[in-house]
Amino acid sequence: YLPTDNILFDIDKPEQLVIECIERALNVVDTWDTEIMRRDFRKEFLSYWIMACEKGYSSLISYSEVRNYFEEWEIISTSKQKMLFRKNDINKDKILTNILGDNYKEDRLNSDEAFYLPLRLNAKLIPPNPKDEINIQTIKKLIDGNLSSSVKKQYKKWLRKNKKNYWIILGIPISSDNIVLIGVFIRNYGKNNPLKKNDHKNNLTPLLIERNDKMYQISRTSQNFSLSTMSVAVIGVGSVGAIVANNLSKMGVSSLTLIDDDSLKSDNISRHLLGFNSLNKNCDLKVDALQEYIELQNPHVSIDVESLSFQKLVNKAPGYFDEIDVIVSCTGDTLTNFDITNFFKDTNKKTVFGWLDPYGIGSHCLVVDNQNIGCYKCLNYGPEGLITNRASFAKEGQYFEKNLASCVSAFVPYNYLSSNSAANLICEGILRLTEVDKIDTNVLISSFGRTKQFLNEGFVLSNRYNQCIKSNEYLESENFHSIYCPVCSKAQ
Secondary structure, X not given: OOOOOOOOOOOOOHHHHHHXXXXXXXXXXHOOOOHHXXXXXXXXXXXXXXXXXXXXXXXXXEOOOOOOOOEEEEEEEOOOOEEEEEXXXXXXXXXXXXXXXXXXXXXOOEEEEEEEEEOOOOOOOOOOOOOOOOOHHHHHHHHOOOOOHHHHHXXXXXXXXXXXXXXXXXXXXXXXXXXXXXXXXXXXXXXXOHHHOOOOOOEEEEEEEEEXXXXXXXXXXXXXXXXOOOEEEEEOOOHHHHHHHHHHHHOOOOEEEEEOOOEXXXXXXXXXXXXXXXXXXXXXXXXXXXXXXXXXXXXXXXXXXXXXOHHHHHHHOXXXXXXXXXXXXXXXXXXXXXXXXXXXXXXXXXXXXXXXXHHHOEEEEEEEEOOOOOOHHHHHEEOOEEOOOOOOOEOOOOOOOEOOOOHHHOEOOOOHHHHHHHHXXXXXXXXXXXXXXXXXXXXXXXXXXXXHHHHHOOOOEOHHHHHHHHOXXXXXXXXXXXXXXXXXXXXX
């Protein structure tokens, strides 16, 4: 009746716990056979179903997205588990490869027919009594009178067909965004569909179903579905961009496009999402290695890769980004970000720029709806023309690049913790764009990092850093645009 985790009571006053238990029991009695009771029963439907299945059941893992109509699913069985898919699911091969290995098609997998039947949200659903055996009448009672007119029509048509053995899956709506899956396996020894006749002799096995589909996974996190229909391109999948792409896959993004022409080297591993195992798989390009990594973690996301620089890609295919909703630049390269700004300036595209300061002293994210004033170039133009990025927490005119061997191995110091901080800030910026149809103003968002090593080496912090330290309100600014910007000055 109550969750067993995080129950708080004073162990020195056991009498108080007894009193609260009695009060809870009395409350149940007082609400017996009322709408409150029925609502509680519905909320705990799965708990009662699990108890009713204790005498014998079969387990399934479902990778099927739940829909509002009657449709054909299928059960794929191995010696270790049974998996539930929608018929012709485009992600089935990818999921089975991740679970069973590349050579799974060589194994003899059993496939059985299953049928999904969604019940109405406003249906009066009472879970079966755990003391009673689950039989055909149990299932018929859940179905009869609880179907929408369109689903009922499809269901009746299906009932007329002769089905010997089959699995039927019921979608039990606890609320509009919470669907519980239960089901049974029915063996039919007669001529008619067992659900069409009143026959108690049919051999029935109840199912316990563990949902592992994309929408359920999102529901188990923030329940923010704003990315579930979005396609996002991440330009630059280095130490920051790789984490951004991986985060987006776990946040429920519909499709990802990874764009980077760089190769994965051992020098990258110390602060990159990918490890030495990716090097050992002979994935020469970062985009290929990252695609493989993310698909192993989350086979529900659709991923495309392009091993070209942004400039070469748009020269080759100017319409490449037409069907992409959000463009994210994690290149950390100013001139590339200039090119991205110029390319999308006259479009209705949404772009997010993210970058790190040296030594990870700060992370920055620029959220841009190209219908508004304010762009990446605004940060690099003043009355004297081109200037150092005005968002930086490092004072201009300092040189931060280091190398451990020669100029070929040059790098700007920061660690994996800084990459994570920047990636999280960028993902927050992406959510700002996707949670609304249009943002009113573009915004620059910054966050502090650690400065000890930076200062120990004699470097100097910028005026903006000092300003933000005095008042955190300066970490977020909507007034960053410059009248000297060659893009925004024309728009004004």
